[in-house]
Amino acid sequence: MFHPACLEHKPGAGHPESPQRLEAVMQALWEPEFAQLDWREAPRGTREQVLLVHELGYVDAVEAMVPSTGLVLLDGGDTAMSPGSWEAVMHCVGAACAGVDAVMAGEADNVFCATRPCGHHAEPGRAMGFCIFNQIAIAAVHALDTHGLKRVAVVDFDVHHGNGTQAAFWHRSELFFGSSHQSPLYPGTGLAQETGDSGNIVNVPLPPGCGSTQFRARVADVLLPALRRFEPELILISAGFDAHKLDPLAQLQLESDDFGWVTKEVMAIAADVCQGRVVSVLEGGYSGEGLAGGTTAHVRALMGH
Numbered sequence: 001m002f003h004p005a006c007l008e009h010k011p012g013a014g015h016p017e018s019p020q021r022l023e024a025v026m027q028a029l030w031e032p033e034f035a036q037l038d039w040r041e042a043p044r045g046t047r048e049q050v051l052l053v054h055e056l057g058y059v060d061a062v063e064a065m066v067p068s069t070g071l072v073l074l075d076g077g078d079t080a081m082s083p084g085s086w087e088a089v090m091h092c093v094g095a096a097c098a099g100v101d102a103v104m105a106g107e108a109d110n111v112f113c114a115t116r117p118c119g120h121h122a123e124p125g126r127a128m129g130f131c132i133f134n135q136i137a138i139a140a141v142h143a144l145d146t147h148g149l150k151r152v153a154v155v156d157f158d159v160h161h162g163n164g165t166q167a168a169f170w171h172r173s174e175l176f177f178g179s180s181h182q183s184p185l186y187p188g189t190g191l192a193q194e195t196g197d198s199g200n201i202v203n204v205p206l207p208p209g210c211g212s213t214q215f216r217a218r219v220a221d222v223l224l225p226a227l228r229r230f231e232p233e234l235i236l237i238s239a240g241f242d243a244h245k246l247d248p249l250a251q252l253q254l255e256s257d258d259f260g261w262v263t264k265e266v267m268a269i270a271a272d273v274c275q276g277r278v279v280s281v282l283e284g285g286y287s288g289e290g291l292a293g294g295t296t297a298h299v300r301a302l303m304g305h
Contacts, residue, residue, distance in 0.1 A: 001095035001113040002026070003042040008084025009117050012071050015080065016249060016286040017130040022116045025282065028292035029114065029299060036303070038108065042115065045093025050133055052141040053168050055125045062086075062132060074127035081132070085117075089132045092119060092281075096139035097146075099279040100234065104147045110267075110278040110302050112239070118283040120162035120238045121187060128164065129187055136238050136281045137168040140175055143234050150174055153232035155223070155266055156181070157259070158240020158283040159250040161190030165238065166201055173198035176230040178223045180204040180215065180262075182243070182252050202226040208251035212258050215243070219262060228269050234277045235270045237263070241285030241294030249286050256293035263301035278302065 092115040099111035121129030140152045153176035156162040161181040169175040183205030190203045243252040285291035
């Protein structure tokens with residue numbers, strides 16, 4: 001899933017979350033080995049979809065603040081909106097929800113949403129960390145409400161903890177959130193003892209400098225067994241590639257192959273418990289080379305290669 005509107009969110013010169021991120025992803029996925037991908041233009045999300053997770057007052061405020069020129073800041077300075085930002089985030093929401101619809105209808109084995117800005121830091125009532133609306137949390141609730149599912153899981157391997165998704169899922173036992181992330185690091189949440197009301201949240205904090213061996217061991221020992229025990233009917237992936245060793249904003253030392261490994265592990269569980277239904281949404285990643293390497297490894301795994 002892709003929409004050109006996602007290139008029109010322009011948070012300012014020098015901002016890490018730039019249109020060039022998505023251009024790097026798109027260029028990587030236009031290589032001949034990905035020729036069999038079925039590209040679809042993401043629909044525009046609806047206000048009703050956004051309100052599945054976000055508070056009405058917050059949604060109204062964001063819409064009212066979209067500038068006609070220049071930039072508007074939504075938080076202390078990380079999260080800016082340009083004139084094209086509203087259409088971008090609405091297509092992020094539309095892509096994630098349409099991805100769920102396509103997988104549930106059997107039109108696709110799995111879906112990758114090549115969209116930006118990222119969403120997993122956005123809490124129900126506030127923007128945070130480059131994120132305006134939390135499209136993966138919205139897609140999870142959409143799956144429950146529209147498709148009648150009873151259990152939906154999100155796996156988040158972005159280097160930053162998905163505090164927004166955790167906040168949206170905290171009181172909802174039918175939603176599972178499992179995250180591996182560097183700690184300490186922004187936003188400071190994601191300690192192992194943060195488990196949600198019903199043990200439905202599993203955090204795997206990793207120390208700065210952590211490499212492939214420790215990452216794979218911790219995910220295999222803690223996150224993957226918890227995901228399998230939850231027996232989700234659909235698995236969503238917050239696919240951030242900023243744990244890559246080339247990323248400038250964090251200090252994990254993962255290789256591109258690690259993203260392929262974790263994707264295959266999640267897909268193996270999906271094959272056993274939910275007919276292989278997986279929808280992945282692009283989150284962070286601020287090295288063009290790291291982003292391209294991680295994305296290609298991830299999508300290659302989704303394609304079964």
